Amino acid sequence: MKVDILASGSSGNCIAITIDEKTILIDVGIAKTKIEKRLLEVGIMPNNIEAIFLTHAHNDHVKGLPLANKYKIPVYAAEEEWQDIKGVNEDLVTELGIGGIFGTGNFSVMHFNVHHDARRPLGYVVRDKNGFTISICLDTGKVDDEMLSIMKKSDIYIIESNHDPRMVEASNYPNSVKARIVSHIGHLSNQQTAEALAKLVRGTGEKVYLVHLSSHNNMPALAEMTVKRELLKKGFMAGKHYELEVV
Template sequence: MKVDILASGSSGNCIALTAGNSTILVDAGIAKTKIEKRLMENGIEPGNILAIFVTHAHNDHVKGLPIAEKYHIPVYAGEEEWKSIKIVSEELRHSVYEHGFLLDPEGRNDWFIVEPFKTHHDAYDPRGYAVHTEEHKVSICLDTGRVDEDILAAMSGSDIYIIESNHDPVMVEHSDYPNSVKARIVSQVGHLSNMQTAEALVQLVQGRGEKIYLTHLSSNNNMPSLALMTTVRQLMKKGFKQDTHYEIEVF
């Protein structure tokens, strides 16, 4: 499976997963024209997108959903999350529950099984997604204040982990954000700190060459080197070495 992270962070999030000639998007949080441009830059025809899966309806995850109307792409989101999504026509709306979805385009030899799982964020019905193809499993967990046993179970056994490593709590505390915003970020329905992410990955990574993408870093309350170092150090305690037992990249 080919992974292209088209956008990551508070300014917008969009991830393309491609198997054969078919692509699905997880989130569409940048302008439609930017999504089209970045898809084409990565060799992906927008007309080959089978579906868009939305993690939740905050603007940095849904801003570009008009692309669904242009190319008639089905959009999937948690049932309650549709309360906050008004820019997708009724015929393209699909709700996800606890069961998986098989996307098997006629006339192609590529397919996806997409399994949603619940996350913990200040939205109506936020979700993460485990995506299977014939050869790979990719798990995507963005915007969650904590990682529980159900999330770990849903993500386990993946070849690729795409997970937010949003902030450093000390940097949040010393930021000039209002106290209400600080409290939201570090809450159980906010965002994962670097250490929370690292501790989750310690439980998930088995040292068999998995690829880790650290995403959704705060531009004000984190640094790529800090996010990377935190996960690498925790995995080292488990005996796993970067580029030997796993690969890691920060977005």
């Protein structure tokens, strides 16, 4: 299974997961033309996309949805989120209810609830026919026990490490925005992400991608150091027990 993170951050998010030349996208939060360009740069033909799975309806996750209409790609999102998603041809829409596993050719995709200020935001677990597993957890203000249980024993973790609370507090953001970011329906801090990964990583060579970093309230080196420090408490070293990449 091949992972290409085409965009990450508050300006847009898009992840491509490919098996045997067939691809699914998790979120399409940049312009359609940019998605097409970045797909081609990593060797993916847009007409080989089997499905698009949306985490939620915020613009940095849905901006590129015209791609679906152009290539007739089915789009999956929580039933409640479709109230805020516009412009997708009706015959391409699939509403995700509670639970369920959706097969899309080479892929098995399960969704789970996360905590963000959207109607019903989701994370996803993607498996291939051999059981290789990728967990994707983007915008969420906390990681609860149910989320950990669903994501455990994955081979790849793609998880947001959005901010450092001290940088948020020192920023010139309005107090209402600061409160939103650090709330339980906002975004994960570096420390929250590190603590979640300490419960998930078993030291069996897992690959971890830290994504959705704030360009104003975080630094890649800080996010990386925080996770490494927490995992080192368990005796796990990057490059030996797991692989870590900050996107």
